[in-house]
Amino acid sequence: MKIITLTVNGNTVQKAVSDRTHLGDFLRDVVQLTGTHLGCEHGVCGACTVLLDGEPVRACITYAVACEGRAITTIEGYESDPVMSRLRAAFQTHHALQCGYCTPGMLATARDIILRLPQADEQRVRIELAGNLCRCTGYMGIVAAILAVLQDLREYPDAQVQLLRVAIAEGRAEPIDAPRLAQAFTSFEAKRQLGKLSESSEQPPVRPIGMGGVADTQGRDQQVQQKGTKVNASFDVPFGLEAVWTFMSDLKAVASCLPGAQIDSETSEQVTGNIAIKFGPMAASFKGSAKIERDAAQHVAVLKGTGQDSVSQSRATGDVRYQLEALSATSTRVAVELLYTLQGPLAQFSRSGLVQEFVRRMVADFGKNVSQRLAYPDTHKAAQAQAINPIGVMLSILWQKIKSLFGVR
Numbered sequence: 523m524k525i526i527t528l529t530v531n532g533n534t535v536q537k538a539v540s541d542r543t544h545l546g547d548f549l550r551d552v553v554q555l556t557g558t559h560l561g562c563e564h565g566v567c568g569a570c571t572v573l574l575d576g577e578p579v580r581a582c583i584t585y586a587v588a589c590e591g592r593a594i595t596t597i598e599g600y601e602s603d604p605v606m607s608r609l610r611a612a613f614q615t616h617h618a619l620q621c622g623y624c625t626p627g628m629l630a631t632a633r634d635i636i637l638r639l640p641q642a643d644e645q646r647v648r649i650e651l652a653g654n655l656c657r658c659t660g661y662m663g664i665v666a667a668i669l670a671v672l673q674d675l676r677e678y679p680d681a682q683v684q685l686l687r688v689a690i691a692e693g694r695a696e697p698i699d700a701p702r703l704a705q706a707f708t709s710f711e712a713k714r715q716l717g718k719l720s721e722s723s724e725q726p727p728v729r730p731i732g733m734g735g736v737a738d739t740q741g742r743d744q745q746v747q748q749k750g751t752k753v754n755a756s757f758d759v760p761f762g763l764e765a766v767w768t769f770m771s772d773l774k775a776v777a778s779c780l781p782g783a784q785i786d787s788e789t790s791e792q793v794t795g796n797i798a799i800k801f802g803p804m805a806a807s808f809k810g811s812a813k814i815e816r817d818a819a820q821h822v823a824v825l826k827g828t829g830q831d832s833v834s835q836s837r838a839t840g841d842v843r844y845q846l847e848a849l850s851a852t853s854t855r856v857a858v859e860l861l862y863t864l865q866g867p868l869a870q871f872s873r874s875g876l877v878q879e880f881v882r883r884m885v886a887d888f889g890k891n892v893s894q895r896l897a898y899p900d901t902h903k904a905a906q907a908q909a910i911n912p913i914g915v916m917l918s919i920l921w922q923k924i925k926s927l928f929g930v931r
């Protein structure tokens with residue numbers, strides 16, 4: 523017998539084991555964690571899959587003594603895991619288990635797929651799952667559940683999951699580190715509420731303009747399911763950081779560069795106006811107001827607005843966040859993040875790639891106009907609402923998809 527010390531689900535465990543004891547027996551019989559199931563005990567069925575330093579291994583063909591000093595995660599150890607909480611819900615929705623015998627191992631493998639292969643399609647998921655057998659043969663539900671989680675994360679990126687993906691890609695099995703997450707993903711909203719952007723810091727710090735569940739600044743887990751569509755875009759302007767920041771702080775000047783936008787009234791914190799858009803035969807004119815928050819030190823600003831289309835009566839709510847970054851003394855990058863929801867007849871467009879492409883084109887046009895205005899400050903002609911050719915947009919999306927299919931960036 524040997525005394526071994528290892529970490530199981532974050533707890534230090536020190537026990538005496540024989541050289542021949544495999545990890546599955548050790549977990550079940552010695553540590554009393556019976557969620558790890560044993561099927562074939564030959565490394566074939568995958569029922570015993572657990573994480574060893576973050577990587578899936580067969581517990582039945584891993585000696586416990588070989589795990590000295592290592593970290594094991596079993597099915598009992600995923601309480602606050604952001605991927606596993608999604609998988610649990612998806613397994614339930616898609617009826618991905620019958621007797622449940624294979625489920626602990628399936629979930630461990632599924633989690634690995636979600637983290638390692640964000641773009642996996644059905645065929646790839648099935649190949650990755652080939653080492654996990656379900657004696658109830660419930661593969662369709664299992665595959666559907668995994669694909670649903672992958673799709674959801676593509677539509678609504680989750681900061682915690684992203685951090686785990688980075689850790690895996692870097693070969694680290696880092697457990698969820700809430701303070702670090704909080705630091706890495708403190709959003710503009712969180713900063714504001716922490717008093718960095720305004721004096722009113724009485725509200726509790728909250729997490730963010732993120733899409734998924736994330737930890738708050740005190741390390742608790744908050745499921746902030748903020749629904750909406752996020753579009754990121756950026757443009758570079760051949761002027762210095764301060765010149766661009768000054769220009770971007772002048773909302774009338776900004777509106778004159780945004781195709782179709784017009785400002786009716788403006789204070790230092792609030793603006794009202796409208797924006798007209800045309801997309802093929804579709805035309806809309808949103809009238810509304812927005813609050814502005816600026817962090818001059820960070821060169822970040824957020825407009826939080828709502829508006830209504832006078833024709834379709836569709837309502838839009840959204841945050842436009844932009845951040846400036848100096849690329850050189852004479853060049854600045856403007857990163858724009860748009861998070862929006864649409865309600866009403868136009869909502870059918872809200873998640874489509876068409877709208878995302880539309881917004882990116884608008885941002886690109888806006889960038890060109892900003893450069894133009896900075897170069898020729900006396901030009902006061904407002905940018906007109908441009909009719910964007912939907913066929914061109916669709917071809918562009920198709921091209922992007924073809925490129926991603928072949929791994930071309």
Ligand code: FES
Nearest residue numbers: 561562563568582
């Ligand atoms: S019990 Fe370990 S692979 Fe089957």
Ligand code: FES
Nearest residue numbers: 620624656657658
């Ligand atoms: S659900 Fe029964 S073995 Fe998979």
